[in-house]
Amino acid sequence: MDFEAFFHEYKEKKNAYQMALSTMYYDQATIAPKNGIPYRNRMTAILSGEAFDQMADKESIQRIEELARQENVSAERKKELQLLLRELNELRVLPREVYVEYRRTIADSEAAWHEAKEQDDYQLFKPHLISVIEKQKEILSYVTDKKSDYDFMLDSYQINTDIAYYDRFFDAIRKKLLPFLQKLLKEGTPIDDSLLFTAFDIKEQEAFMQELMDYMKVNDRECYMTTTEHPFTDFFSAHEARITTHYHEHNVMSAIFSTIHEYGHAQYGLQVKEAYEGTSLFSGIGTAMHESQSRFMENHIGRNRAFWEVNYPKLQQHFPKQLQDVSLDDFMRMINVSRPSFIRTEADELTYPIHILIRYELEKEIFNGTADYDNLDTMWNDKYEEYLGIRPEHDRDGILQDMHWGGALLGYFPTYALGSAFAAQFYHQMEQDMDVEEALRSGAFEKISGWLKENIHQYGAFKDADELMMDVCGESFDPKYYIEYLKNKYAQLYQISAD
Amino acid sequence: MDFEAFFHEYKEKKNAYQMALSTMYYDQATIAPKNGIPYRNRMTAILSGEAFDQMADKESIQRIEELARQENVSAERKKELQLLLRELNELRVLPREVYVEYRRTIADSEAAWHEAKEQDDYQLFKPHLISVIEKQKEILSYVTDKKSDYDFMLDSYQINTDIAYYDRFFDAIRKKLLPFLQKLLKEGTPIDDSLLFTAFDIKEQEAFMQELMDYMKVNDRECYMTTTEHPFTDFFSAHEARITTHYHEHNVMSAIFSTIHEYGHAQYGLQVKEAYEGTSLFSGIGTAMHESQSRFMENHIGRNRAFWEVNYPKLQQHFPKQLQDVSLDDFMRMINVSRPSFIRTEADELTYPIHILIRYELEKEIFNGTADYDNLDTMWNDKYEEYLGIRPEHDRDGILQDMHWGGALLGYFPTYALGSAFAAQFYHQMEQDMDVEEALRSGAFEKISGWLKENIHQYGAFKDADELMMDVCGESFDPKYYIEYLKNKYAQLYQISAD
Numbered sequence: 001m002d003f004e005a006f007f008h009e010y011k012e013k014k015n016a017y018q019m020a021l022s023t024m025y026y027d028q029a030t031i032a033p034k035n036g037i038p039y040r041n042r043m044t045a046i047l048s049g050e051a052f053d054q055m056a057d058k059e060s061i062q063r064i065e066e067l068a069r070q071e072n073v074s075a076e077r078k079k080e081l082q083l084l085l086r087e088l089n090e091l092r093v094l095p096r097e098v099y100v101e102y103r104r105t106i107a108d109s110e111a112a113w114h115e116a117k118e119q120d121d122y123q124l125f126k127p128h129l130i131s132v133i134e135k136q137k138e139i140l141s142y143v144t145d146k147k148s149d150y151d152f153m154l155d156s157y158q159i160n161t162d163i164a165y166y167d168r169f170f171d172a173i174r175k176k177l178l179p180f181l182q183k184l185l186k187e188g189t190p191i192d193d194s195l196l197f198t199a200f201d202i203k204e205q206e207a208f209m210q211e212l213m214d215y216m217k218v219n220d221r222e223c224y225m226t227t228t229e230h231p232f233t234d235f236f237s238a239h240e241a242r243i244t245t246h247y248h249e250h251n252v253m254s255a256i257f258s259t260i261h262e263y264g265h266a267q268y269g270l271q272v273k274e275a276y277e278g279t280s281l282f283s284g285i286g287t288a289m290h291e292s293q294s295r296f297m298e299n300h301i302g303r304n305r306a307f308w309e310v311n312y313p314k315l316q317q318h319f320p321k322q323l324q325d326v327s328l329d330d331f332m333r334m335i336n337v338s339r340p341s342f343i344r345t346e347a348d349e350l351t352y353p354i355h356i357l358i359r360y361e362l363e364k365e366i367f368n369g370t371a372d373y374d375n376l377d378t379m380w381n382d383k384y385e386e387y388l389g390i391r392p393e394h395d396r397d398g399i400l401q402d403m404h405w406g407g408a409l410l411g412y413f414p415t416y417a418l419g420s421a422f423a424a425q426f427y428h429q430m431e432q433d434m435d436v437e438e439a440l441r442s443g444a445f446e447k448i449s450g451w452l453k454e455n456i457h458q459y460g461a462f463k464d465a466d467e468l469m470m471d472v473c474g475e476s477f478d479p480k481y482y483i484e485y486l487k488n489k490y491a492q493l494y495q496i497s498a499d
Numbered sequence: 500m501d502f503e504a505f506f507h508e509y510k511e512k513k514n515a516y517q518m519a520l521s522t523m524y525y526d527q528a529t530i531a532p533k534n535g536i537p538y539r540n541r542m543t544a545i546l547s548g549e550a551f552d553q554m555a556d557k558e559s560i561q562r563i564e565e566l567a568r569q570e571n572v573s574a575e576r577k578k579e580l581q582l583l584l585r586e587l588n589e590l591r592v593l594p595r596e597v598y599v600e601y602r603r604t605i606a607d608s609e610a611a612w613h614e615a616k617e618q619d620d621y622q623l624f625k626p627h628l629i630s631v632i633e634k635q636k637e638i639l640s641y642v643t644d645k646k647s648d649y650d651f652m653l654d655s656y657q658i659n660t661d662i663a664y665y666d667r668f669f670d671a672i673r674k675k676l677l678p679f680l681q682k683l684l685k686e687g688t689p690i691d692d693s694l695l696f697t698a699f700d701i702k703e704q705e706a707f708m709q710e711l712m713d714y715m716k717v718n719d720r721e722c723y724m725t726t727t728e729h730p731f732t733d734f735f736s737a738h739e740a741r742i743t744t745h746y747h748e749h750n751v752m753s754a755i756f757s758t759i760h761e762y763g764h765a766q767y768g769l770q771v772k773e774a775y776e777g778t779s780l781f782s783g784i785g786t787a788m789h790e791s792q793s794r795f796m797e798n799h800i801g802r803n804r805a806f807w808e809v810n811y812p813k814l815q816q817h818f819p820k821q822l823q824d825v826s827l828d829d830f831m832r833m834i835n836v837s838r839p840s841f842i843r844t845e846a847d848e849l850t851y852p853i854h855i856l857i858r859y860e861l862e863k864e865i866f867n868g869t870a871d872y873d874n875l876d877t878m879w880n881d882k883y884e885e886y887l888g889i890r891p892e893h894d895r896d897g898i899l900q901d902m903h904w905g906g907a908l909l910g911y912f913p914t915y916a917l918g919s920a921f922a923a924q925f926y927h928q929m930e931q932d933m934d935v936e937e938a939l940r941s942g943a944f945e946k947i948s949g950w951l952k953e954n955i956h957q958y959g960a961f962k963d964a965d966e967l968m969m970d971v972c973g974e975s976f977d978p979k980y981y982i983e984y985l986k987n988k989y990a991q992l993y994q995i996s997a998d
Binding site: 015033040 | 511514515518523525531533535537542543553719720738776
């Protein structure tokens with residue numbers, strides 16, 4: 001078989017397994033009835049093994065490696081092969097049993113995390129967390145060309161990042177942003193947003209959301225939306241993404257911002273060049289870059305005054321009792337309140353990176369071997385007290401709030417803050433390129449989507465984050481845009497100086 | 500590897516592929532966004548090919564055949580191997596490409612059927628129908644030990660049935676039931692049920708349904724319910740089934756009866772002996788036997804007066820405006836109206852088998868080669884006119900109403916009528932064994948479920964229909980129970996003689 005035919009077949013099969021596993025995962029995250037889950041987990045583990053056999057087939061990998069070494073291939077193909085080999089990096093050195101056992105451990109641990117969170121008891125989750133981390137380290141022990149385990153994990157979520165890279169970034173957060181936050185908490189003029197936490201009928205919230213989706217020109221033939229406990233986005237092809245949200249009667253903005261956030265992810269997937277569908281150029285974008293797009297949409301667009309000039313009157317129509325006497329300016333202040341809180345996903349823009357800083361520091365301890373699993377919940381709470389001045393009383397509001405560690409997603413959290421910082425730098429550039437506010441005000445959302453597609457989305461994973469940033473913004477990534485954006489915004493809101 | 504280890508692994512893998520394919524199918528039938536479907540269909544076809552490789556592996560089949568020939572195996576194991584080989588019957592003789600192409604043809608044809616139904620145009624569907632039937636015949640040409648294609652298809656849905664078997668059954672319907680129906684239409688005292696087709700708020704319907712599920716003691720940890728255009732049931736394991744329903748504002752009983760019907764299916768799956776999970780004894784039950792359980796639940800339980808003695812007052816509470824002045828007796832008459840209609844799934848008990856008779860006659864023509872595809876819609880309409888005295892004006896109310904043929908489910912329809920007839924015979928026996936009405940009246944639904952589990956469900960596919968019928972009822976299947984039940988019931992309702 002010639003290479004093209006072989007490679008096409010290889011990718012199609014890989015994608016077919018991927019589609020099956022993603023669909024099963026999605027099904028379980030949304031609707032699968034509880035008693036069926038143990039059997040499903042067993043079947044999913046078996047299918048992972050089958051997928052492993054297909055992907056890690058030695059002869060196939062050899063052929064891919066051979067081509068990757070050749071000179072006379074297009075830049076896109078070269079990049080595709082590179083990313084594919086990177087993706088197979090661990091698989092090609094792992095024994096099958098180890099991989100299957102790893103997937104099974106994760107499935108059990110995710111179920112245990114759910115249970116422990118429901119019971120609000122970290123100790124129930126602890127043995128599973130330890131197993132997952134041990135399994136992850138075992139997996140990594142097969143990979144020889146790496147700096148350290150954690151360096152490897154960080155790079156696996158966002159290419160060309162490592163501990164040194166994140167240390168620089170989080171140093172800036174710790175030294176330049178944290179003092180500003182602490183000043184704001186002490187000196188800022190308080191904003192009363194308690195109105196947003198009174199009762200807002202969920203059916204009305206849903207009706208408003210539909211209008212919001214229309215405003216953003218979301219196409220329901222390619223983007224499906226439903227509700228889950230924890231909102232997320234899933235990609236299935238260049239023509240299909242799915243987002244979930246969660247309505248809270250006593251927190252009207254929660255569903256709105258999480259929907260806008262998830263749509264930011266979805267749109268990235270839906271605007272990648274169609275020719276990349278089914279290749280590693282479609283899927284290997286990196287979680288920081290992905291998060292940059294969701295945070296961009298959530299914060300720079302979804303918290304934009306011009307966005308609400310159009311949408312706030314609609315929200316008022318749905319909730320006249322609560323909002324008819326609240327001016328747009330007051331509303332804008334309310335939805336931008338900064339307040340230390342326990343839950344990352346509900347955090348405001350300013351405290352958000354501190355939530356991530358805490359997780360980053362703990363992950364470093366986990367990989368250093370200095371984490372004390374018996375008291376990891378206490379370590380967590382101590383850090384919240386130190387940085388944010390609040391101490392979770394419940395594990396479900398502390399270490400059990402996120403599913404990431406239970407799913408072996410170690411090194412993932414830091415990409416959330418990094419993505420937020422990318423977003424700020426992109427937005428700074430977008431404002432130079434076009435009149436963003438005018439587009440939002442006139443309901444020309446396609447101009448926003450168009451700029452993102454043109455500059456970022458279409459490339460998928462073809463350009464690395466550095467290259468993309470350089471091409472779009474004319475300079476490398478610099479956290480100063482993020483920090484200055486936050487300081488200026490919150491200094492104005494809270495009437496303090498930005499220094 | 501010893502046989503047990505080999506066989507365990509073989510089945511687990513087979514089940515894992517099955518789980519993946521079923522989940523993808525379910526996803527597509529419920530929520531997958533439209534634009535993603537072509538890519539999904541391609542991936543599903545590839546995965547079917549992978550499943551084929553695993554299932555049809557020559558060496559594996561040889562080992563299974565060897566064991567099936569041995570004497571010293573338990574009856575259960577023997578039956579399991581028999582059913583498995585039966586299931587593999589076509590696969591083991593088919594070239595892989597033919598199988599994959601077959602699956603792809605079906606996927607395309609199902610999509611085309613949806614489109615054609617929406618456009619109300621049989622001609623759009625016709626070329627796909629022809630392709631599907633040609634592909635089906637091509638598949639069957641690989642099977643050598645069969646009487647005729649249609650005999651083989653009928654047997655594949657319900658073991659030990661064939662054209663001769665169904666001819667006998669449908670002769671009884673045509674000769675003994677059809678004249679009675681025609682007499683009823685001429686001489687019966689009309690029943691006015693128009694009230695049931697006035698507006699009934701869908702939210703209230705949903706709330707009532709929840710009470711009905713509670714009454715039937717449905718466990719939502721193992722039975723998930725959602726809505727789709729066409730209600731169906733899917734089984735994933737001994738601990739997981741899913742049913743769908745469809746609410747119509749102007750047909751309040753539709754969702755109620757289809758939910759009860761689908762729950763009849765679901766309960767069968769959930770009450771099979773747990774040890775059969777993952778074996779062919781779990782899945783190879785036969786569609787007529789399965790339908791007997793859904794029709795049993797829908798008609799013999801869900802249209803039982805004692806059932807409504809408890810549930811009708813609840814329905815009245817949800818719809819006081821419509822129902823407060825309607826007595827239970829009047830309600831019972833309304834929900835049992837017999838009236839020739841176009842749509843099989845909405846048909847009453849008495850006309851239902853006539854809908855099936857029409858399809859059976861057309862399927863025979865399809866396999867005889869006497870079907871004229873250009874005018875199959877007309878042939879359909881002619882038969883409705885002949886038997887039921889009504890003529891569909893729209894293809895969507897005629898030949899396009901059911902998805903079965905588009906999905907290559909030829910030979911499936913007859914099992915619906917046969918299942919209804921099985922149900923009547925089972926119910927006749929159940930009434931001898933226990934006080935059904937007392938159980939329904941006292942809310943002891945577990946007694947109903949218990950009798951079904953004890954006598955029927957637990958055995959899964961271990962007993963053939965004949966054996967089961969003999970064990971439960973002490974005699975072979977006899978359509979007289981069905982025909983007499985219908986005649987007596989409707990003679991009383993319509994005040995005519997049952998002769």
